[in-house]
Amino acid sequence: MSNPIRTATTALLGLAAAAAGGALLLSAPEATAAALAPSTVTIQAEGTDLFGKVNSTRALCKADRNVIVYKQVGVRGGGNDIRFAMDTTDSDGDWNTGNTGTEGRFYAKVTKNSQCNADFSPTIRATR
Structure with missing residues (x-):
């Protein structure tokens, strides 16, 4: 039997992890830009x-x-x-x-x- 509260919490944690991963992907070009050699x-x-x-x-x-x-x-x-x-x-x-x-x-x-x-x-x- 599935627990609806546990399922909702798991889904929210999955969304939060995906959002955090997306934020890391968005900041990657900034890290590359900082690595340009003079x-x-x-x-x-x-x-x-x-x-x-x-x-x-x-x-x-x-x-x-x-x-x-x-x-x-x-x-x-x-x-x-x-x-x-x-x-x-x-x-x-x-x-x-x-x-x-x-x-x-x-x-x-x-x-x-x-x-x-x-x-x-x-x-x-x-x-x-």
């Missing part, structure tokens, strides 16, 4: 050849990272900077656009991925 990107110019390096405490955050080079127009980040060039880092974190033939002020951004944070370099000036 990254830094540098930019240099030799004439109008732009190059730099991506560094990180996590080795896999150096290789195969997308680096976007922006040509600064006016105030940095003013909304009118031009996406100028892009490269992917080699296994050591090095990237190079080659000789662009363009003078001006430039900065680089390394994009975020599932393991690594994004970063922006300081602005540099390229001249012939």
Whole structure:
């Protein structure tokens, strides 16, 4: 013979456990986001050849990272900077656009991925 009070209590405990498990699943992405490794990107110019390096405490955050080079127009980040060039880092974190033939002020951004944070370099000036 079944006890209705015991059955209701068991059902409520099951719902509470499922809700707690759901709460753990919802908080999992936050734990992953906190685990992103810091990254830094540098930019240099030799004439109008732009190059730099991506560094990180996590080795896999150096290789195969997308680096976007922006040509600064006016105030940095003013909304009118031009996406100028892009490269992917080699296994050591090095990237190079080659000789662009363009003078001006430039900065680089390394994009975020599932393991690594994004970063922006300081602005540099390229001249012939």
